Structures are given as C-alpha cells and as structure tokens.
Amino acid sequence: MRTILAPAKALADESRLKILWMLEGRTLCACEIQAVLGLAQSTVSRHMQVLEDAGFVVSERNGPWKEYRLNPAPPPFVQGLLAQVRLIGEGHPVAQEVRERAARVSRENLCAA
Numbered sequence: 408m409r410t411i412l413a414p415a416k417a418l419a420d421e422s423r424l425k426i427l428w429m430l431e432g433r434t435l436c437a438c439e440i441q442a443v444l445g446l447a448q449s450t451v452s453r454h455m456q457v458l459e460d461a462g463f464v465v466s467e468r469n470g471p472w473k474e475y476r477l478n479p480a481p482p483p484f485v486q487g488l489l490a491q492v493r494l495i496g497e498g499h500p501v502a503q504e505v506r507e508r509a510a511r512v513s514r515e516n517l518c519a520a
Contacts, residue, residue, distance in 0.1 A: 414485050417461035423454050424444065427463060427477070427492050428502040429509040430501070436472040438518040443508045447464055463489065 417423055422444055429435060429443060437451050444451070454473055458464045461484040465478045479488060495504035 409439070410482060411484060414461040414463065414482075414488055417457050417463060418488060419476050420457075424492065425459055425501065425505045426454060426519065427489070428477060428496045428499075429505050430477045431493065431499075432463060432497070432506050432510055434474045434476040435509060435512075436474055436514045438472075439509065439512040440475070442512050442517050443505055454506060461485065463518075472518060 425444060426440060429440065437448060437455065439453070440446075440451050441448055444452075455464065455466065459466060459475075459500045462478055462482045464475050466473050467472075475491070478485070
C-alpha cells in the first residue's frame with residue numbers, strides 16, 4: 408500500500424506540484440526552489456524529502472549544492488502519475504509561470520558557496 412499511498416499523498420500539495428513542474432525543465436538546488444516559490448528552507452527540504460521518498464525525484468551533492476531532478480527511473484505507479492502531472496501542466500498557467508521563473512534563477516547568485 409505504501410507504494411501507492413506515498414506518491415498519491417505527495418501530489419496532494421500545491422507546492423510539490425509546482426516543484427515537479429519546475430524540475431521538468433532542469434536540475435535545481437534547494438535555494439533555487441526557495442527563490443521561485445518564496446518558501447522557507449525547512450519547508451523546501453520537507454517537500455523535497457516527501458517527493459524523494461515517494462520516488463518522484465532524486466538528489467545528489469554537487470559541490471556546496473544538493474541538486475534535485477526528476478527520477479529518471481521512477482517506479483511504474485509514479486511514472487504514470489508523472490505523466491499525468493506533465494499533461495496537466497502543459498496548458499496550466501501556474502505551471503508555465505513556475506517553469507519560467509525557475510529558468511531565470513541562478514544558484515550562484517542565490518546560494519552562499
């Protein structure tokens with residue numbers, strides 16, 4: 408049941424949907440996500456942990472940054488949900504806005520190295 412419930416619960420938050428839409432375009436660090444969404448660092452970390460635990464995203468260290476990207480090999484159920492998130496985001500104005508804002512942020516200008 409956890410393989411179904413965790414991903415479903417992860418999508419039940421507006422900020423996490425926005426994060427998934429942002430990650431479609433590129434890899435982002437926590438400070439870039441913070442800047443786009445206007446959330447506290449602890450809130451972003453909690454959202455990223457939920458998305459990672461559910462199988463939507465993966466992370467890795469790159470110098471001073473922890474980078475997040477969409478999971479290139481998500482579990483089948485998550486893969487289906489991601490397809491739906493992408494489909495919904497294709498014409499959604501909020502998805503377009505967060506993607507555009509995410510494309511303009513720069514970790515070098517935001518994060519202390």
